[in-house]
Amino acid sequence: MSTDPSLTQPPLDEAEAEAAAERAAAQAQRGTLGRTAARGALITVGGQGVKILLQVVGVVVLARLLTPGDYGLVAMVTAIIGVAEIFRDFGLSSAAVQAKTLSRAQRDNLFWINTGAGLAFTVLVFFTAPLVAAVYGHEELVGLTHVLAFVFVLNGMGTQYRADLNRRLRFTTLAVVDVAAPAISLVVAIVAAVQGAGYWALAVQQLTMAVVLLVGNAVTARWIPRLPRRAPMRDLFRFGWQLAGSLFVGYLGNNIDSLTIGTRFGSEALGLYNRAFQLLMTPLGQLRAPTTKVALPVLSRLRDDRAASNAYIQRGQSALGLTLVAGLGVVIGAAGPITSIFLGRQWLSVEPILRLLAVAGVFQSLAYVGLWIYLSHGLTKELLQYTMITVTIKIACILVGSTWGVTGVAWGYALAPALAWPLSFWWLSRKAPVDVGPLFVGAGRILVLTAFLAAGAFGACELTAQWGRWVQLPVAVAAAGVVYALAFLLVPMFRRDITGVLQIVRKGTGKNR
Template identity: 50%
Template sequence: MEELGRRAARGAGVTVAAQVARVGVQMLSVVVLARLLTPADYGVIAMVLVVVGVGEVVRDLGLSTAAVRSKHLTEAQRSNLFWANTLIGTVLMTALLAGAPLVGHLFGREDVVPVARQVAVVFFLNGLTAQLRADLQRRLRFGAIAAVDVGSQVVGAVVAIVLALAGAGVGALAAQQVTQSFVVLVACAVLCRWIPSRPRRGVPMAELWRFGGSLAASQIAVYIGNNVDALVIGTRLGPTSLGLYDRAYRLVMTPVSQVRAPTTSIALPVLARLVDEPDRLRRYLVRAQLALAYPVMIGAALLVGTAGPATAVLLGDGWDGAAPLVRFMATSALLQTLAYVCYWVYLVFGLSSLLLRYTLVTVALKVVLVVAGSTWGVVGVAAAYTLAHAIEWPLSLAWLSRHAPLPGRRLATGALHVLGVGAFVALAAHAGTTLVHGAAWLVLLVGLAAGAAALGAVLVVPAIRRDAADVVVVVRAAVSRRR
């Protein structure tokens, strides 16, 4: 068990380092591409990706997670899962190629049709990749996964920038999606060195399908809830408004997701080994929440406080309307992160049916709030999106605490500490931006310095110092080279 903890910690260290690199690549591509493309270009690709995202959940059907969490996965089961993902990906690719005009009609934009057809091949590529990547996760090859993720981001960004410079417009963004998926497929195939056998009957697959199906249903509901804002904006307010919203969303959520999502591949196999040790599991969850939430909080709070100059520096001219959206998105990112450990618990205890019921409730809440918020335009949608997550976080703790050994009170206390520090840092950063006038980069630097000073000052509070000590323990374990 001690060896498992060290492997998980080393995996976390490698993953965090890789995610920092990915965030750097993505931020650089955002800065460059925002100056080469228009909000309308981003609006068109966002319309397509709303549809593609739903298809991606269906294409995976929860089978990757089912494979990762399975304690014993036979060669025949693994091969059957591979062919299932590939078949579904092929069907979805064909459906989007044929149905692209319907996507264009949904948004009232003919220029959506060719872009949808360009991106359709992503379904097929990702279908081939799904079980290869799952195998790397099962074997705890976090370094390999990290290298693949960073490499695909770099190649995709380079291709997009070159095509944008050549005047490809939104086609550059479509090519970026396809390139990333292709690079991941090739790299995973080389690393796995595995050739699936032919599909076989009589293989025990029922439990894998049952878990994956319930998980996929909840993931579809989550995706609809997370993207109802883009759907409403795209259909009611047009591509320019959607482009502004999408850039604000991607500017904040993409780096946060890159930090947050891979932690599941580390936490899930570790938690699966702790299900029979509830006390150790609870301690792991509390520290994991702090280690995940505090770094996200620092970035989110600084961005909330300096959204105006940060948007001007990162996106350039023509994106002024994104600043208030960035503030709401940063707040939402932190609230989502606080609830993330609950998602791990659903998975590790196999509570996919319970997760589905909870998700349907929260999605309904989000849809109602977003549709109502759209009355006040794109900013109203962003505010409604944030309000929904503010309600979902405590609801998630209360819901799950009744069904699993979740340390609800300790998680809630830690989360309140994070939110309190975040509010203090954001206010200080915003106050700093009011002290100087001039170039946006200078205002941004002063705001960041004020926020950093506030973060240092808050360490005088004993409870926050204890939180920081827990985070340091996790970080030290992550960078340890002991074996």
């Protein structure tokens, strides 16, 4: 007489049952993972496109309602207290997303850890406000820091809700919340600025965005955290603290430009630099960062399949290069009319800064796929080591460049990633099962195309200078479009790359089944 094997096995505890269910769900998803990833990428990029539009509208409108000094004061505060945001998250959002399995108890514990850290940093930043003001010599920074401190506890409460949505590949939900938050906060900021709130309009904008993100993510995630309880957390903490260390070092490098300008040249100069940064680098970051939301869960599932993983990474680099990097080529060539149209003629001194930041964005984007590899393979220790090297390069370039003023700082900011990005692929070739040769070759093709796009846009601007900015910009975009089309028609390797990106689009829209 046979016996049902399941009757002789000890019952699974809750954590084991959840892990088994999650593994089964992941296995069921595997067959449609490519289509899910492509659709998620399209949804995410579409949402970010709307966010960028909102960002540009905000820059255009608020630049005419506020002064460079207003922006400079807020940038002074965020450059210093923003480091607390890294340790508030502690890398645990990415740890939750990339984990092979995540139990309900682990998720609950992560929620309380992030919330507690957020509250702790709110208290810490609130009471160190006088120190922030003393660093820059602006007494008004005390009250501004007090208000912005509450962003930490709000973001801390929302961290694991967002990670949960990301882990479950709910990209549409994330995109909706990510669009609603900046839209609502921008309206609030514009109303406050019209009422004469000055720099407080920017502070209220940040608080409003944090509230909307928390409410939106919590409502759509549809779970209520239970009280903390025992669960295996060691691997999550190990991943998190190493990633937090990398982010901390990276943050110092990313903000050394603002700190240098703020302390050496004052709030007006920092406000000018900040407008160029907000006009270009913030939207660029908003487009790049969500690609990690798609790539991290996908590559985490593919990490045992080297061929599939390498193919995905190479396709991802092409997608970034032929869209974002190509667009930056147009910005490099048409920085003059872009500055004049979007910021106004009173901000024309921003033009060389904008052009140099676009160059920096090109090399940062080329290196960005490396972040996907580090995180998906759990190489946070190696990421920290690499980040320390690149930040050292950036700090040196910016400090030397500051000898020539704010534009010199922008030169240093552009030069640093140009020197550092090849190190990322070389370092990965030693630490991860990834083929970096095709990545170098692909990056070279992208750089050549971007250079031609920039030259075409610049030449068009020069030829139409006598007709004004409103003619220069569309003609520059058209000229770059002609260059792009010629590359597709005449150069087989570009045609192959562009066709590959179009295949991603077709997968995402369900037209390539």
